[in-house]
Amino acid sequence: MATSRVWTFFGLLLFLLLSLTLTVAAEAEGGAGGAAAGEEAEPSAVLTLDASNFSETVSKHPFVVVEFYAPWCGHCKKLAPEYEKAASVLTKHDPPVILAKVDANDDLNKGLASKYEIKGFPTLRILRNGGKEIQEYKGPRSADGIVEYLKKQVGPASSEIESSDDADKLISDKKITIVGVFSEFSVEEYENFTTVAEKLRSDYEFGHTLNTSLLPRGETTVKQPFVRLFKPFDELFIDTQDFRVDALQRFVESSSIPIVTTFNKDPSNHPFVMKFFNSPNVKVLLFVNFSDELFDTFKSKYYEIAESYKGKNISFLVGDLDASQGAFQFFGLREDQVPLVILQENDGTKFLKSNLKPDQIALWLKEYMEGSLKPYRKSQPAPHNNNDPVKVVVADNLNEMVLNSKKNVLLEFYAPWCGHCKKLAPILDEVAVSFENEADVIIAKMDGSANDIPNEFQVRGYPTMYFSSASGKLLQYEGGRTAEDIINFIQKNRHVIDEHDSLQDEL
Ligand SMILES: *[C@@H]1O[C@H](CO)[C@@H](O)[C@H](O)[C@H]1NC(C)=O
Ligand SMILES: *[C@@H]1O[C@H](CO)[C@@H](O)[C@H](O)[C@H]1NC(C)=O
Ligand SMILES: *[C@@H]1O[C@H](CO)[C@@H](O)[C@H](O)[C@H]1NC(C)=O
Numbered sequence: 432m433a434t435s436r437v438w439t440f441f442g443l444l445l446f447l448l449l450s451l452t453l454t455v456a457a458e459a460e461g462g463a464g465g466a467a468a469g470e471e472a473e474p475s476a477v478l479t480l481d482a483s484n485f486s487e488t489v490s491k492h493p494f495v496v497v498e499f500y501a502p503w504c505g506h507c508k509k510l511a512p513e514y515e516k517a518a519s520v521l522t523k524h525d526p527p528v529i530l531a532k533v534d535a536n537d538d539l540n541k542g543l544a545s546k547y548e549i550k551g552f553p554t555l556r557i558l559r560n561g562g563k564e565i566q567e568y569k570g571p572r573s574a575d576g577i578v579e580y581l582k583k584q585v586g587p588a589s590s591e592i593e594s595s596d597d598a599d600k601l602i603s604d605k606k607i608t609i610v611g612v613f614s615e616f617s618v619e620e621y622e623n624f625t626t627v628a629e630k631l632r633s634d635y636e637f638g639h640t641l642n643t644s645l646l647p648r649g650e651t652t653v654k655q656p657f658v659r660l661f662k663p664f665d666e667l668f669i670d671t672q673d674f675r676v677d678a679l680q681r682f683v684e685s686s687s688i689p690i691v692t693t694f695n696k697d698p699s700n701h702p703f704v705m706k707f708f709n710s711p712n713v714k715v716l717l718f719v720n721f722s723d724e725l726f727d728t729f730k731s732k733y734y735e736i737a738e739s740y741k742g743k744n745i746s747f748l749v750g751d752l753d754a755s756q757g758a759f760q761f762f763g764l765r766e767d768q769v770p771l772v773i774l775q776e777n778d779g780t781k782f783l784k785s786n787l788k789p790d791q792i793a794l795w796l797k798e799y800m801e802g803s804l805k806p807y808r809k810s811q812p813a814p815h816n817n818n819d820p821v822k823v824v825v826a827d828n829l830n831e832m833v834l835n836s837k838k839n840v841l842l843e844f845y846a847p848w849c850g851h852c853k854k855l856a857p858i859l860d861e862v863a864v865s866f867e868n869e870a871d872v873i874i875a876k877m878d879g880s881a882n883d884i885p886n887e888f889q890v891r892g893y894p895t896m897y898f899s900s901a902s903g904k905l906l907q908y909e910g911g912r913t914a915e916d917i918i919n920f921i922q923k924n925r926h927v928i929d930e931h932d933s934l935q936d937e938l
């Protein structure tokens with residue numbers, strides 16, 4: 432349950448950021464174009480590891496970054512030249528930073544992939560201290576970005592602020608920075624601060640200082656020691672003097688969530704958008720055209736509402752229509768429904784109101800809290816005529832046609848705009864035709880962008896294929912994309928129901 436929940440939001444996040452990351456990647460490629468061609472003969476600066484030499488290599492180094500990839504993964508291919516370039520810079524760094532890669536798709540390395548909890552590709556992990564400490568890589572994916580992020584990660588978790596120059600470098604109005612202010616660094620408070628900085632270093636930047644006057648905002652007369660968190664939103668900074676490790680960690684995490692998260696094309700907002708989607712809270716998303724004359728009214732009403740729901744485990748986001756094509760595809764919404772608000776619960780249940788006025792949001796939320804709203808389920812109409820070899824499934828008939836059908840169903844989730852799905856279409860046709868005379872095998876497809884996908888299925892991208900056997904077993908298909916591979920998989924996993932089998936026997 433917990434995992435499927437994560438994937439649901441991961442999926443949405445992916446779609447939200449889709450249009451934006453594509454432009455970023457295209458720019459990066461343009462910039463790198465000239466250099467890439469002549470470099471193929473050079474030996475790679477990235478170490479190739481597999482199960483036979485992984486532990487031995489990692490244990491020799493204090494700081495190793497490992498990319499888990501799959502040969503067929505497009506984002507991995509995009510990352511490869513950037514990662515290579517970063518590796519060639521970082522091997523010369525002092526202390527050296529080792530970049531390595533593991534083909535997690537290779538059966539030999541499945542054990543490694545599961546040990547490091549690899550659920551998608553590419554995934555990068557930072558292994559410190561001979562592999563004893565494992566940290567998620569949360570940095571950028573361009574060569575320069577990787578270098579900069581890793582240089583910071585290999586150094587101390589918190590850097591000392593000794594001048595206003597140091598302060599300017601560390602604290603900006605685009606990100607969160609946490610600064611510990613001490614009268615000396617030999618106290619237990621400083622130790623606790625450093626512990627928290629180590630724990631949270633992949634998400635935040637930390638600094639420490641002996642001189643309060645160097646900080647750009649806030650009272651200078653607060654009694655030391657204290658911790659000041661600078662943030663680019665809401666009250667701009669906030670202090671604490673509670674130095675218990677758990678309390679300090681909670682302070683950092685809870686203070687760094689905006690009252691309302693903004694989603695637009697500004698990349699400095701994206702870390703907060705990530706946090707919004709990673710939170711276990713109920714999520715409310717308001718989509719408005721930020722250029723619309725009513726936007727300011729919407730914004731102030733929405734902030735008021737968000738404030739009034741503080742402490743109720745509900746997170747609020749406002750998204751600009753101009754940046755939200757991905758979200759609209761994901762939810763199957765149309766621009767003429769804007770302004771609109773969606774509420775999504777952790778199990779994927781959604782509530783929706785479109786064409787709303789600023790005054791209607793508060794009432795709508797109140798009705799939600801009272802349980803008087805009807806959930807919204809997106810489904811295409813079921814087709815009248817479903818005679819093609821590959822059958823069409825929609826949200827409204829998914830149970831009947833797949834999960835409770837007592838047939839062996841291979842179901843592809845696709846989207847109309849997905850190129851790999853178009854490539855797969857004739858192959859699925861071929862598979863469907865080859866099973867045409869076997870009534871217990873069905874090949875089907877569902878447009879995941881026009882239908883809500885139930886939580887049993889973890890669809891993180893398109894195409895994704897699942898196999899639901901006649902006995903009710905559900906498997907994700909992760910094999911090759913040839914007709915032969917798919918047919919062999921179905922033959923191996925289909926459950927042939929004996930005439931005498933009763934439902935009881937199967938269960
Ligand atoms: C690890 O072993 C693989 C072959 O099993 C080899 O290709 C690779 O170069 C080795 N890596 C290191 C760092 O020795
Ligand atoms: C603290 O920083 C301020 C501003 O740069 C400076 O004027 C002052 O001398 C510093 N105090 C100490 C004790 O270094
Ligand atoms: C440091 O953290 C520990 C563990 O949370 C706590 O017991 C201790 O009181 C903290 N020290 C200070 C000075 O707050």
Ligand SMILES: *[C@@H]1O[C@H](CO)[C@@H](O)[C@H](O)[C@H]1NC(C)=O
Pocket residue numbers: 742743744
């Ligand atoms: C919010 O979530 C926390 C942690 O899961 C829980 O302890 C608390 O009771 C929740 N508050 C409300 C108002 O539901």
Ligand SMILES: *[C@@H]1O[C@H](CO)[C@@H](O)[C@H](O)[C@H]1NC(C)=O
Pocket residue numbers: 720721722723752753766
């Ligand atoms: C948002 O509103 C502006 C001004 O009314 C308009 O020019 C723009 O096309 C709108 N954007 C979208 C995506 O509809």
